[in-house]
Structure formats: structure tokens, C-alpha cells
Amino acid sequence: MYVHNLGACSMSTKEDELIEANDGNPVDRLQLIKVAHTNKTTGQIQDPVIKGVVDLVEAEIVSQSQPLSDDGDSTGASTNLSLLQINEMAVPKRKGGRLVGMARRASSYPASSSQALYADPMILEELHDKDERIGALEEQNTTILSENATIRSENATILAGLASQKKFNTEIMQKLDRLMSRVHLSFFWLF
Structure with missing residues (x-):
């Protein structure tokens, strides 16, 4: 079981709050995981598994964001990863099992009174x-x-x-x- 700090707030609701705080722009899954699992008083991620995943993904983002050429002329090299690339690193596609640090979206299992699918x-x-x-x-x-x-x-x-x-x-x-x-x-x- 992963330790999170969302309280009664769902992962979906927290994502919506982050999008709203980001002027309506989508946020990557890494940012969502960090917000959900960071202790509000210490500012640290308590769960060692989640901390390991976050550290690994951040290191991967840094390594993939490095310019491709070492000759000082990196004008052609892209240093920005897309939201989709970061999301894929943070929550890789898997055939089965639970995703580390991510709960199911509340909309993926609607209440019986609500039949609208997300x-x-x-x-x-x-x-x-x-x-x-x-x-x-x-x-x-x-x-x-x-x-x-x-x-x-x-x-x-x-x-x-x-x-x-x-x-x-x-x-x-x-x-x-x-x-x-x-x-x-x-x-x-x-x-």
C-alpha cells in the first residue's frame, strides 16, 4: 500500500485542482504523484517506493533533456520533453497490476447513480x-x-x-x- 497525503480528495480531484492552478494547462503525472505523496509538513515523500520512482523518473527526464551534441552548438537539439513522454516515464504502460503511485481515476469506476464515463x-x-x-x-x-x-x-x-x-x-x-x-x-x- 502506498502512503499518500490526499486525505479525502481523490487523485482525479487533485489533478483537476492542479490543472486549474496551472491556468487550465494539463499537468504531468510526475507532478501529480509528487503532490499526492509529499508530506505537507516535512515537504518530503514518505514512501520509499514512491520516492525511488520519482527520483528515477526525474533522473531520466534530466538525461533525456540533455542536448544531443557536445560541440556547444545545441540549437537543433530539443531540451523539452512532451507531457506524453513524461507521463509515460512516470506511469509506464503495463499489461496488468497496479500503477505505482497512481490510484484509479474516480471516473473510471462511476457511482451507480452516474452512468457517464470519463x-x-x-x-x-x-x-x-x-x-x-x-x-x-x-x-x-x-x-x-x-x-x-x-x-x-x-x-x-x-x-x-x-x-x-x-x-x-x-x-x-x-x-x-x-x-x-x-x-x-x-x-x-x-x-
């Missing part, structure tokens, strides 16, 4: 992007299957032509064999 805009955007990619891949697959059918048809035509040519060549060889055997016999009769 739709996270980032997840909806990811789903939309994946739907577009799936559509493009399906279209590409249809094109490839059509091209393969055309190639198979062309190959069948070529094979039929080769079989016909082979039959014709065999007939010519048989006629030449008969002709040569007659010429050979005629040649012996002359001598």
Missing part, C-alpha cells in the same frame, strides 16, 4: 491516431492483396504460355528425330 482526451487522441493507422494499414493490405492477385494471374498466363511452348518444342524435337532417322537410313542405302 473520456481522457489523451487516450481519445491515441485511439483516434491508432484508428487512422489501422485504416491506412487495412487500405495498404487491400492494395497488396490486389497486386498479388494480379501477379498470380500474370504468372498463370506465363506458365500456360511456357507449357504451350514446351509442347511445341517437344513436337519439333520428335519431328527432327524422325527426320534424322530417315536421313540416316537413306544415307546408308546410298553406300
